[in-house]
Amino acid sequence: MTEMKAKTPVESQDDRGEPSGNIADSERPQLKHGKWRYVMVVAAGFLVMFTTCALIFTFGVWQSLYEEMAAQPNTPFTGTSTALINLIGTLAIALMSMGGPFTMVWAKLYSPQAVIIVGGWVFGIAFILASFSKQLWHFTLTQGMLLGIGTCMAYVPTMAVAPTWFDKRRGLAMGVIISGTGVGGMVWPPVLSAIIDSIGFRDALRIAGCVSVTLVSLAGYSLGWEPDFQNQVRVQTQGMSRANGYIKIPLINWRVARTKRFVAQASGCFLRSAGYSTPLFFYAAYARALGYSNTTATNFITVSNASNFVSRIIVGYGADKYGRINALAFTTLLSTIAVFAFWLPSMFKESTIAGSSADGLFITFTILYGAFASAYISLFPASLIELFGAQNYTSVNGSLYLIRGIGALIGTPLTGLLIPESKALVSSIIYERAGITVGVLLFAATVACFIVRIEAMMGSPWRWKM
Template identity: 45%
Template sequence: MNSIRDQEASIGRHNDLELHDIRHEADSTSGIARLERTDAPSLHSGTESRRSAQHRRRAILTVLASFVLTFTGCGLNFAFGVYQELYETLPGPFAHASPGTIDLIGTLAASLMTIGAPLASAWTKVYTPRTVTLIGGTLLLLANTLASLSTQLWHFLLAQGVLLGCATCLSYIPAVTIAPGWFDARRGLAMGIILSGTGVGGVVWAPALRALNAAIGFRNTLRLTGGIGFALVSAAAMALEWDPASAARIAAERPSPPSRRPARRSRLFPALRSTLRTRIPLVNWRIANSRLFVAEAAGAALQAAAYYTPVYFFSSYARSLGYSAAAGASFIAASNASSAVGKVLLGYTADRAGRLNTLLFCTLGFGGNDRARALFVAFAVLYGVFAGAYVSLFPTVLVELFGVQNFASVNGFLYMVRGFGTLLGTPVAGALIHSGGARVAVGFGRGGRAAGEYAKSSVMVGALLAAATVSVLWVRLEVGGVGRWKA
């Protein structure tokens, strides 16, 4: 009996130990579960923090790369006034060319930079921003090289005009298309920094081109700028990519691949077939038929028709006032410098006072026959500040008005509209200058006849900017009327 009791006691102690172990294990498991539940939010928060930091780094890198692209392509276009003034004084292919005909070279480059925007936007979605931009850099090198070998005026029109415009389009449009998607609250400031590259580029390129033209000749200068431009554009292209939300939306829009295996013959030249099948993003008819869209398109076309005329003729007009060629290039640089500062400061202001309000303020331009030197200097600076800021605020306003989902199609179409405005407005202004066929008059004094020949184009620019102001005011009233101050 005692042995039986001892065995039962031993079994009981063993069961108590097992029960204690089970409870201890349960408590430990419960503690681990509680620990996991406690750490789960912190782990999730840490992941979100890393993603947010990575997003910020990518956004900053996109701004820097896009700045380099506008500095290179657009900056060279904005410095064409140096070539305008030089070509007007050169014999050979430009001997019997009027200022309006020579201006057509820069006008073609500036207008095609945006006329091709729908195609450039579509290719940026079908391929990648990097691929399209690299093609643009290659064409930039080719265009400048061919221009350096040109011997006839039509050679320059094709190389330095048409081909260079296509090259700039394929490097500029991807940058301004993908950049707004990386930002929200600071979109105006970001686009101001990006598009200040056009002003900074003009500051750097205008005096550099004039010095190089004098030192090594304009043909070697074209070759050198082509090589430098290719290197800068190619390096910046490596950093371009869509923001995650836009990338997911583009992936969802792509058609699914066919289930049937294609024949061997259809696999030839796949890139060419994809290009031919590319759908140009069309603007939604409901949007295009709205008064808001019509008003925005009218303002874009009118502002673009006036925009490039002062920039291209700053140098030659300064010569007519008695300034030297070096001073003329300095005026281009000063206007571009003020444009760069204005784009950043007004972009920052737009994020707080309203992007459309700031855009309306920037269209309040002025024109006239400002022959006095002091008035001309003031015009060069103020025009750079306000006209340049319009360009940087333009894409940010499109996002506000039509939404991110419609931005690519609306942006491409309205940039094309701006290109046609440039193509029509700038040659007309050039034809009004020296309509009698006179060339740059070196040494004319203040108020001389050569300076007076710019009066008609100056009035035209002022009228176009006034009409653009009315169009943007129309947009402002369509959006919020007078009761909504921030828009």
């Protein structure tokens, strides 16, 4: 595919195909489309995150419920292992990224609005079909695979469209949009738990599906390409047939793909995704192992997402001020510290530390991990234009989403196998190997982030803000 040089240059490239500098943020007009157009983009993106991603990342509610049902007779999960239940959520999270290259092509060929709205319908129908499921594999296909595909179709175009509208305040805008996941993560767990306790988990699935279809369909209408970027998209898709172009994956420019910064960025994406989701899925189950009731355990998901909501806006603002690549590296480092300094020590409640200390450590971990671990979801797309140039943005974005999905698909279920299902709700120490694995993966991701930071600086004068 022919690459086009950006009409609104963000970075130029040197003779090695690497970005070599930024145009001053102030040189690009920020309000040329009117203030309310920008507000609509942010509000619509927020709404998509509030439904699709928030519901996927609150799978811990279902994980805990399904594990409880696994110990009961005559349920769809009777005798099912923790790892197989965990696979439902893992498939959803993996596919929401792995389909990125295809979804980017569809968004360019048929418009982001169409893809997002169809994705909302697929997402909602997946929940409704799951409510009629009778066996584990039914849930794996519906609440896992189909839900992940629907999320991908709504989430990836949203995250691709939004950065094209902003420059100087891109980090803040993306932080507000992604904070929808945190707000949804505060709202959905107690709501779902109340519905489950009142009318059952099947009706909870149906209600979640109907609400999702409505909200994502409404939001999708406002999420089109920024007009200047739309012109680039038209050039990039010249010669592509709308009849069969949907099966073509945009190939990344080889000169970009073989640079050290792309290899480091791809490695960081893979490693973060491999480690990131495990604590999210097991918040409620781990809290049960510490002795909390089912209702209180679910509240840990809410606490994490409340921290997530506040931090994403603050981190987004700080990223614009101090550099998006810097923010990506330091938030990954802080999430690594949270695992080793707080989650792992809390697991020794039964041996070396008091119960109150273990509770305090886990509460602190929940807040810190919620605040920093998920920051890369908003900082990752916000930093790509700076790293690889606007002309490479869509192909790089799709490729890295695929890599992220592969990381989640491999890392999360393998880590889940380290947690014996027979003691998942009663013993905290059995999470030790999984916790160490998560910490190591995030530490390796931190190293990759700092390598990206160093590579982004090569060939240019020293700059702190990157």
